[in-house]
Amino acid sequence: MDNPCQQNDKENVSPDLDTKRKDYLEWRDYFMSVAFLSAQRSKDPSTQVGACIVNDENKIVGIGYNGMPNHCSDDDLPWARKGNWLDTKYPYVCHAEMNAIMNKNCSSVSGCTIYVALFPCNECAKLIIQSGIKKVIYMSDKHKENDCMIASRKLLDLAHVEYTQHIPKHRKIVIDFDNINARHK
Numbered sequence: 001m002d003n004p005c006q007q008n009d010k011e012n013v014s015p016d017l018d019t020k021r022k023d024y025l026e027w028r029d030y031f032m033s034v035a036f037l038s039a040q041r042s043k044d045p046s047t048q049v050g051a052c053i054v055n056d057e058n059k060i061v062g063i064g065y066n067g068m069p070n071h072c073s074d075d076d077l078p079w080a081r082k083g084n085w086l087d088t089k090y091p092y093v094c095h096a097e098m099n100a101i102m103n104k105n106c107s108s109v110s111g112c113t114i115y116v117a118l119f120p121c122n123e124c125a126k127l128i129i130q131s132g133i134k135k136v137i138y139m140s141d142k143h144k145e146n147d148c149m150i151a152s153r154k155l156l157d158l159a160h161v162e163y164t165q166h167i168p169k170h171r172k173i174v175i176d177f178d179n180i181n182a183r184h185k
């Protein structure tokens with residue numbers, strides 16, 4: 001059996017502070033994390049979606065999440081999923097992809113890649129195609145069988161927009177605001 005003291009020593013090994021970090025976030029996990037962090041701004045009680053648009057220099061050029069349109073108070077519009085259509089969120093909410101495209105900080109997102117938490121619906125597929133985005137990297141395809149997703153794939157295929165599911169290297173990424181105050185010996 002291991003000496004318990006030795007085991008403790010192993011667990012307490014401090015990071016090597018003289019060589020380059022190996023567990024840094026790779027680009028795709030980083031951009032998907034930005035999309036997921038942005039989703040945390042959403043007021044939607046059931047599904048929070050984020051999107052992050054990246055150009056071919058790995059620069060972020062747009063971020064968005066699902067929310068009510070500008071100047072339309074999200075206290076005055078419904079968030080329900082069921083009931084009379086006009087009393088649900090669906091006719092009103094802007095999807096994350098739409099907001100990311102509209103929020104772009106450059107003249108065009110043509111040729112860019114969009115990272116999204118959920119596979120884009122047909123309406124977002126149209127926006128993606130019209131904006132010139134060439135690649136979709138998504139995390140979840142949980143509504144794959146819905147007609148709007150089938151239509152979405154049909155449009156993306158016809159327009160030659162690539163789509164790939166992201167397989168994260170890290171299943172969980174934690175933001176710890178105390179980390180920066182950690183002292184290294």
Ligand SMILES: O=c1[nH]c(=O)n([C@H]2C[C@H](O)[C@@H](COP(=O)(O)O)O2)cc1CO
Pocket residue numbers: 044046047048049065066067081089093094095096097118119120121124143
């Ligand atoms: O592509 C999308 N992007 C996006 O932002 N959404 C948003 C719209 C709604 O606020 C929410 C979906 O709500 P629900 O899962 O309760 O039906 O996600 C939904 C989709 C559909 O995949």
Ligand SMILES: [Zn+2]
Pocket residue numbers: 095097120121122123124125
């Ligand atoms: Zn959509």
